[in-house]
Amino acid sequence: MAVITDVPKESFRLSMLIYDTRYRSLTIQVVVFFLVMAGAAWLVDNAYRNLQLLGKDFNFSFLWTRAGYDIPQVLIEYTNDSTHGRAMLIGLLNTLLVAFLGCLAATVLGIFVGVLRLSKNWLVGRLMTVYVEMFRNVPLLLWILLIYTVFIEATPGPNAYRTLPDGTPGMSMQLFDTIAVTNRYTAVPDPLFSRSLGEISLGLFNVSVDLLALIAALLLSFFANRALLANATRVQEATGDRPVTWWKSLLIWIVPVVAVLVALGFHLAYPRLQGFNFVDGINVSNSLMALWLALTLYTAAFIAEIVRAGIMAISKGQSEAAFALGLRPGRTMNLVILPQALRVIIPPLISQYLNLTKNSSLAIAVGYLDLRGTLGGITLNQTGRELECVLLMMLIYLIISLVISGVMNVYNASVKLKER
Amino acid sequence: MTRTATFVRDQMLAPMEPPLTEKGAVKWVRENLFSGWFNSILTILGLFAIYWLVASAWPWLRNSVWTADNLAECRAVIQATWGEGATGACWAVIRERWTQFIYGFYPNHLYWRPNLAMVLMFVALAPVLFTQIPRKALWFAAVYPGLGYWLLWGGTLWFPVVALAGFAVGYAAYRALAPVNVIVAAVGAVLAPVLWWLFLAGPITGILADIVPLSLETVRSDRFGGFVLSVIIGITAISLSLPLGIALALGRQSDMFLVKSLSVVFIEFIRGVPLITLLFTASLLLNYFLPPGSNFDIILRVVIMVTLFASAYIAEVIRGGLAALPKGQYEAADALGLNYWQAQRLIILPQALKISIPGIVSSFIGLFKDTTLVVFVGLLDPLKGITDAVRASTDWKGIYWEPYIFVGTLFFIFCFGMSRYSMYLERKLKTDHR
Numbered sequence: 001m002a003v004i005t006d007v008p009k010e011s012f013r014l015s016m017l018i019y020d021t022r023y024r025s026l027t028i029q030v031v032v033f034f035l036v037m038a039g040a041a042w043l044v045d046n047a048y049r050n051l052q053l054l055g056k057d058f059n060f061s062f063l064w065t066r067a068g069y070d071i072p073q074v075l076i077e078y079t080n081d082s083t084h085g086r087a088m089l090i091g092l093l094n095t096l097l098v099a100f101l102g103c104l105a106a107t108v109l110g111i112f113v114g115v116l117r118l119s120k121n122w123l124v125g126r127l128m129t130v131y132v133e134m135f136r137n138v139p140l141l142l143w144i145l146l147i148y149t150v151f152i153e154a155t156p157g158p159n160a161y162r163t164l165p166d167g168t169p170g171m172s173m174q175l176f177d178t179i180a181v182t183n184r185y186t187a188v189p190d191p192l193f194s195r196s197l198g199e200i201s202l203g204l205f206n207v208s209v210d211l212l213a214l215i216a217a218l219l220l221s222f223f224a225n226r227a228l229l230a231n232a233t234r235v236q237e238a239t240g241d242r243p244v245t246w247w248k249s250l251l252i253w254i255v256p257v258v259a260v261l262v263a264l265g266f267h268l269a270y271p272r273l274q275g276f277n278f279v280d281g282i283n284v285s286n287s288l289m290a291l292w293l294a295l296t297l298y299t300a301a302f303i304a305e306i307v308r309a310g311i312m313a314i315s316k317g318q319s320e321a322a323f324a325l326g327l328r329p330g331r332t333m334n335l336v337i338l339p340q341a342l343r344v345i346i347p348p349l350i351s352q353y354l355n356l357t358k359n360s361s362l363a364i365a366v367g368y369l370d371l372r373g374t375l376g377g378i379t380l381n382q383t384g385r386e387l388e389c390v391l392l393m394m395l396i397y398l399i400i401s402l403v404i405s406g407v408m409n410v411y412n413a414s415v416k417l418k419e420r
Numbered sequence: 421m422t423r424t425a426t427f428v429r430d431q432m433l434a435p436m437e438p439p440l441t442e443k444g445a446v447k448w449v450r451e452n453l454f455s456g457w458f459n460s461i462l463t464i465l466g467l468f469a470i471y472w473l474v475a476s477a478w479p480w481l482r483n484s485v486w487t488a489d490n491l492a493e494c495r496a497v498i499q500a501t502w503g504e505g506a507t508g509a510c511w512a513v514i515r516e517r518w519t520q521f522i523y524g525f526y527p528n529h530l531y532w533r534p535n536l537a538m539v540l541m542f543v544a545l546a547p548v549l550f551t552q553i554p555r556k557a558l559w560f561a562a563v564y565p566g567l568g569y570w571l572l573w574g575g576t577l578w579f580p581v582v583a584l585a586g587f588a589v590g591y592a593a594y595r596a597l598a599p600v601n602v603i604v605a606a607v608g609a610v611l612a613p614v615l616w617w618l619f620l621a622g623p624i625t626g627i628l629a630d631i632v633p634l635s636l637e638t639v640r641s642d643r644f645g646g647f648v649l650s651v652i653i654g655i656t657a658i659s660l661s662l663p664l665g666i667a668l669a670l671g672r673q674s675d676m677f678l679v680k681s682l683s684v685v686f687i688e689f690i691r692g693v694p695l696i697t698l699l700f701t702a703s704l705l706l707n708y709f710l711p712p713g714s715n716f717d718i719i720l721r722v723v724i725m726v727t728l729f730a731s732a733y734i735a736e737v738i739r740g741g742l743a744a745l746p747k748g749q750y751e752a753a754d755a756l757g758l759n760y761w762q763a764q765r766l767i768i769l770p771q772a773l774k775i776s777i778p779g780i781v782s783s784f785i786g787l788f789k790d791t792t793l794v795v796f797v798g799l800l801d802p803l804k805g806i807t808d809a810v811r812a813s814t815d816w817k818g819i820y821w822e823p824y825i826f827v828g829t830l831f832f833i834f835c836f837g838m839s840r841y842s843m844y845l846e847r848k849l850k851t852d853h854r
């Protein structure tokens with residue numbers, strides 16, 4: 001009788017750490033771990049010794065000392081008596097401001113160009129291709145410098161708008177006499193509230209209660225509209241007919257906002273020439289305008305390509321199938337094409353937003369004081385703390401990026417195709 | 421029999437001409453420009469935009485001046501020819517200073533060296549870019565980095581030769597130790613060249629230079645600038661970041677937790693910060709993290725940082741390519757009994773890289789455009805560094821548009837060429853017949 005015995009159990013040998021695939025990855029990871037630790041220790045040790053040689057220490061207390069420099073464009077209160085930390089905050093807000101404006105404008109322009117590039121109109125298609133190729137293949141820095149040059153070289157001084165003593169009228173302002181583009185700044189209307197509710201202090205900065213009221217109204221509209229649409233869906237499921245909602249939605253969105261604006265006495269203060277300068281409006285520095293325009297035009301070229309690719313990725317059969325089911329063109333777009341196209345469009349779109357935010361650090365070229373200009377520029381030079389400033393700056397940019405890509409991942413997960 | 425059918429045609433009529441509106445140019449215009457009220461409006465708006473652009477740029481271009489010694493002379497010529505108040509382009513600045521835009525402040529009598537280096541670069545790149553060229557030519561591509569370095573910076577020829585010999589030393593160590601044990605051989609192949617570079621390269625270079633003095637006039641890094649600088653940084657970073665990017669992408673796809681998390685941290689960190697901050701790190705912080713007293717060339721530091729930056733982006737592009745491969749490809753490789761590296765080399769990477777070509781090339785284009793940012797750490801890029809230098813002279817103070825247009829055009833040609841090449845490559849490698 002044949003006895004079937006188990007294969008004798010191999011005892012562990014040292015060479016199995018290398019030759020046995022079960023243990024090899026463990027070996028590799030341990031080796032990698034020690035190498036990385038050794039590298040990190042070497043870097044930290046070098047930094048420590050270098051700091052000692054230079055007689056410096058590593059601390060961030062400089063953030064609470066007086067900054068002593070002025071920032072031309074601030075969103076919240078700041079004087080040169082404020083601290084370096086507050087200057088950093090101003091810079092951060094300036095970065096976020098230009099990034100936000102840029103993302104907004106670039107999205108609108110990019111969608112516009114991308115759709116037009118697909119149009120059957122030969123001339124418009126070619127024009128958009130020229131635009132996209134021109135902006136994609138030339139460094140962003142060149143566009144920033146070029147547009148800045150346009151602003152400072154090719155626009156008139158504030159004086160050109162003056163009516164001369166002999167009665168010759170000066171230039172009139174652009175856009176129905178509301179905006180004045182000059183070689184130093186662009187004067188735009190200032191939104192004001194005559195029955196303002198004042199501001200409340202949030203520790204670091206003050207927030208206008210008017211703005212909060214507006215946001216509250218918008219939130220109210222959002223929830224009311226959602227309830228309305230949910231109700232419409234319920235009615236449709238019960239009866240088969242969907243009630244007409246578009247005018248109700250429109251009213252829900254418009255009425256509360258208008259009511260709040262009227263109640264607060266909203267009006268625009270138009271810029272007006274007094275002495276050598278425009279007053280009453282907001283004078284937006286040309287460095288911000290140039291940076292914003294350049295970032296917008298540059299990023300829009302990329303977004304246009306993304307939008308075009310997204311729409312082209314949806315096969316024609318999808319829209320034909322929707323028509324065969326009897327959907328009208330508008331609902332075909334809303335229910336069939338867009339949900340699929342957005343899935344292709346959104347991830348690269350968000351990464352373009354990230355790029356735009358990071359590219360806003362080129363503000364240094366036109367002297368717009370963003371995070372890099374305050375913390376990584378003047379503060380760094382004044383305090384001589386390169387290590388702290390650059391590390392802190394990197395950390396802040398990293399946090400902004402991670403927040404944006406975190407939002408993207410959440411959205412991506414919600415629209416992802418559910419597969420095996 | 422009577423003929424009843426009197427009206428039967430026994431001859432075909434010649435086809436009639438299509439109506440005038442349905443043929444030739446008229447048809448094309450109707451279909452492509454005026455097919456409906458919306459398209460007609462778009463066409464008219466487009467024509468208006470073109471007219472406006474041409475009308476505002478044409479006088480300026482028509483009044484161009486090509487020979488003048490300074491801006492004032494340029495303006496005087498324009499005023500004299502076209503009347504008071506006329507404006508025009510002054511291309512004389514490009515004509516007089518184009519060498520600076522191309523070579524920076526490289527010594528005049530040595531221009532043949534960057535020229536030769538650029539020509540040889542194309543010779544070295546040819547076998548990489550076009551598969552029709554014999555594979556033996558790749559050897560030249562392998563030694564080109566040393567040769568290019570020697571031509572551009574000068575100094576003794578033995579320095580790059582000895583540096584390149586390090587790789588030969590590594591290979592020799594591998595061959596010598598391979599019979600003993602593969603692991604030992606791999607460790608030896610890494611350690612031997614490092615030891616060679618650290619301890620032997622210096623003395624050996626000195627000895628060889630004494631015996632056979634083969635050297636060119638040394639050019640310091642601060643003399644570099646213009647497009648030569650952009651191309652040096654761009655090409656070096658491109659060729660180094662591709663292998664690094666592949667390694668990072670494989671690391672991120674790896675099953676090993678530690679390797680994967682290190683790759684993720686590295687990639688996300690680099691992608692999360694602007695290139696400018698990394699360049700500042702290169703110029704300000706690198707000295708903190710190196711042993712006290714060590715200092716090395718600013719161009720080299722910038723190249724390292726740009727390479728790291730680009731490799732993180734390329735890693736993400738390649739990761740997309742890896743993820744796009746059907747799972748069956750990995751399983752098929754396993755079923756054939758291939759080990760990890762064989763599977764990657766023979767099955768996975770060729771397909772993944774092919775998918776990622778457009779993304780890789782657009783990363784390269786972005787990298788090349790980003791070389792202009794080196795101006796912020798004091799290097800003379802063609803766009804701002806050189807332009808500011810030209811404007812700083814009294815002759816050309818106040819000139820803005822012409823240098824920007826010139827530099828922008830050159831960048832456009834480079835980048836547009838790269839994107840066309842990627843389209844060619846995509847078409848050539850396309851294997852699915854749809």
